[in-house]
Amino acid sequence: MKDKLWSSNFIIACLAYFLFSCAFNLLMPTIPIYLAQEMNVPASKIGIVLSSYALALLFVRPFCGFLVDTYARKPLYLIGITLFVGAFIGYYFAATILFFVLLRFVHGAFWGLATVSANTVAIDIIPASRRSEGIGYFGVNSNIAMAIAPYMAVNIYDTYGFHVLISCALLMGILSVLVVALLKVPLRRKPEKVQPISFDRFILIKGIPILINQLFLSFGWGTLVAYAVLYGKEIGIHNSGLFFLFLALGIILSRVTSGKIVDKGHLHVVMMFALMLITIGFVCFALLHSIYYFCFAAFLIGIGYGTLFPALQTIYINMAPASKRGTANSTYLTGFDLGIGIGMLFGAYLADGFGFANMYLFTAAACFVSLWVYWFNSRKVFERNKVVAM
Numbered sequence: 001m002k003d004k005l006w007s008s009n010f011i012i013a014c015l016a017y018f019l020f021s022c023a024f025n026l027l028m029p030t031i032p033i034y035l036a037q038e039m040n041v042p043a044s045k046i047g048i049v050l051s052s053y054a055l056a057l058l059f060v061r062p063f064c065g066f067l068v069d070t071y072a073r074k075p076l077y078l079i080g081i082t083l084f085v086g087a088f089i090g091y092y093f094a095a096t097i098l099f100f101v102l103l104r105f106v107h108g109a110f111w112g113l114a115t116v117s118a119n120t121v122a123i124d125i126i127p128a129s130r131r132s133e134g135i136g137y138f139g140v141n142s143n144i145a146m147a148i149a150p151y152m153a154v155n156i157y158d159t160y161g162f163h164v165l166i167s168c169a170l171l172m173g174i175l176s177v178l179v180v181a182l183l184k185v186p187l188r189r190k191p192e193k194v195q196p197i198s199f200d201r202f203i204l205i206k207g208i209p210i211l212i213n214q215l216f217l218s219f220g221w222g223t224l225v226a227y228a229v230l231y232g233k234e235i236g237i238h239n240s241g242l243f244f245l246f247l248a249l250g251i252i253l254s255r256v257t258s259g260k261i262v263d264k265g266h267l268h269v270v271m272m273f274a275l276m277l278i279t280i281g282f283v284c285f286a287l288l289h290s291i292y293y294f295c296f297a298a299f300l301i302g303i304g305y306g307t308l309f310p311a312l313q314t315i316y317i318n319m320a321p322a323s324k325r326g327t328a329n330s331t332y333l334t335g336f337d338l339g340i341g342i343g344m345l346f347g348a349y350l351a352d353g354f355g356f357a358n359m360y361l362f363t364a365a366a367c368f369v370s371l372w373v374y375w376f377n378s379r380k381v382f383e384r385n386k387v388v389a390m
Contacts, residue, residue, distance in 0.1 A: 003127030005134050010212040012124045018141035019176035020081055023088070024111060025149035034099070037387045041357045046095055051302065051344060052101045056108030057337045062203050064116040065330025069323060073121050074185040080113030081180055083178060085173030091166045116333060120326045124186050129263065131317065136259030136310035143251040143306070150244065170262075180301065189358075204331040206385040207318050214335035215342065216370035219365045220282060221305065222343020228298075231356040235289040243289075243298045250302020251309075258307040262314055267345050268379050270311045275371040277304035282364035286357045315378075318386050 005067035035041040035049060068076055087107040092098050119138075126134030156165045163376050172347050228243045281301035284293060345362075350359040 003129050005127060005130045005137070007335040009125050009127070009184050009218055010122070010134065010138075012179055013125055014138055014141050016081075016100040016176050016183070017122070017138065018046065019117050019172055020084065020114060021142040021145035022149045023169045023173040023176065024166060024256075026156075026172070027146050028092075028150060028153075028161065030153045030165060031100075033154075033157065034162045035097075039095075040099070041097060047323070049100045051341065053104040053108030054337060054341050054344070055109070056105040057112045058334065058341060060109045060112040061116065061334040062327075063328045063344060064326040065111045065203075065324075067113070068120045068326030068329070069115055070186075073110065073124065073326075074180075074183060075115060076113065077117035077121055077183075077185075078177070078180055080110060081127055081173075082101055082116050082177055084110035084114045085177055088170040092163060112333075116326060116330050119313075119329045119333075122328070123325055132262035132267075132310050132314040133259035135317075136255040136257075136315050138311055139307075140252050140255040141365060143248055143255060146244070146251075148247050169333065177195075191356070195199065200239075203334070204316060204320055204324065204328050206381075207316050207328065207331050209381045210312075210315060210319075210378050211331060211335040211338075213370055213373045214332075215282040215339040216245075216373070217278065217308065218336040218339025219343040219346070219366055220278065220301075221336065222340035223359060223363050224301070225340065225346040226344045227347060227351060227356060229358070231360070234296060234356055237291050237294050242295055246295045246298035247302040247305075250299040250304075252302075253305035254303040254306030255310060259310045259314075262311050267311060267314065267382075270307060271374060271379075272316075273369065274304050274308035275367060275374060277301075277307065278369040279364050279371060282360050286364060288359035289357075302338055315382050316358060319382065321387055355371060 026236045031049065035045075037371065041049075064080075084107065084390070087103065087110055088108075090099075090103045093105055119146060123131065123135070151169075153165060156168055190206050224247070232243060258270055258274075278299055281304055286295075287295035288297065304347055313329070316328040316332040347359055347363075354362075
């Protein structure tokens with residue numbers, strides 16, 4: 001008989017993650033619009049504002065993992081999400097570029113603590129026998145928010161303005177805090193002796209080869225988030241926002257099924273399938289220029305990344321003892337933060353020098369390299385170092 005996954009506790013955890021992910025994603029598409037239209041900020045400085053939040057994530061993720069593994073997880077989750085929600089108040093008073101940069105940095109730091117805590121608490125709640133499946137269902141809440149919130153945000157912004165949008169995000173965030181307060185987190189056994197502070201309390205050292213491979217994949221995610229809309233306009237697709245709708249749809253459809261396959265012991269098959277789909281998707285994205293191929297490539301890439309996310313997170317979690325789940329989670333998330341940052345910065349130079357299409361061909365090549373590195377190196381690293389049987 002299968003262990004029960006959909007307990008009331010797991011449902012509460014999913015609802016909280018959905019709510020504060022929605023709050024976060026309400027601002028993602030609208031801050032650039034507000035800066036450009038209301039504050040007349042040039043594109044180069046808008047990039048600085050947007051990247052400041054990613055920089056904060058890169059700095060705080062490892063420390064968040066250490067905190068979550070050292071102290072009680074629910075109080076940290078509550079602190080992180082409360083500070084994250086409270087930071088929305090600052091946007092009412094943001095009137096200069098410097099204020100926006102500092103506010104986005106602070107907001108990114110609190111988002112880092114909230115997300116590491118949320119993921120680690122969810123893994124504590126999910127039965128070990130259904131861990132990858134549970135991670136897939138849990139993570140899809142963020143993807144649904146990614147699909148819904150930007151459309152809501154643009155409509156609210158166009159109709160009522162930026163400050164009303166901030167109020168909506170703040171209200172949604174407050175609801176998420178109330179939901180988190182209802183969570184019942186399993187008690188952890190305290191270690192018999194205090195663990196000394198060392199590098200492996202911040203980064204899962206055994207997972208570093210996996211993280212290096214992950215950079216090739218998260219590079220592609222960074223180029224998508226930053227340049228997909230601009231690329232769409234360049235090739236004559238005016239409604240290029242459709243890309244993110246089809247991307248999210250592919251992620252949602254694949255995340256809820258791939259975890260089950262991983263839990264049945266087919267981790268490496270799932271990873272190779274995901275890497276091949278992502279590579280093919282980027283090739284199509286770079287070479288086939290019409291609205292139909294544009295949406296098809298987005299859907300294909302979405303299925304690839306949606307399949308990849310829970311499988312890759314399971315790799316990190318299964319290489320760590322229960323006392324280091326927070327560290328494993330923060331290492332997994334740091335791999336994405338670092339790769340996304342590299343993709344945004346290096347992708348801009350590639351696009352300026354060779355055009356967006358060639359930039360995405362380079363991205364496809366990076367994903368193809370990741371496929372080979374996974375099969376000949378990362379797969380073996382995992383099998384040598386896993387502490388949880390698949």
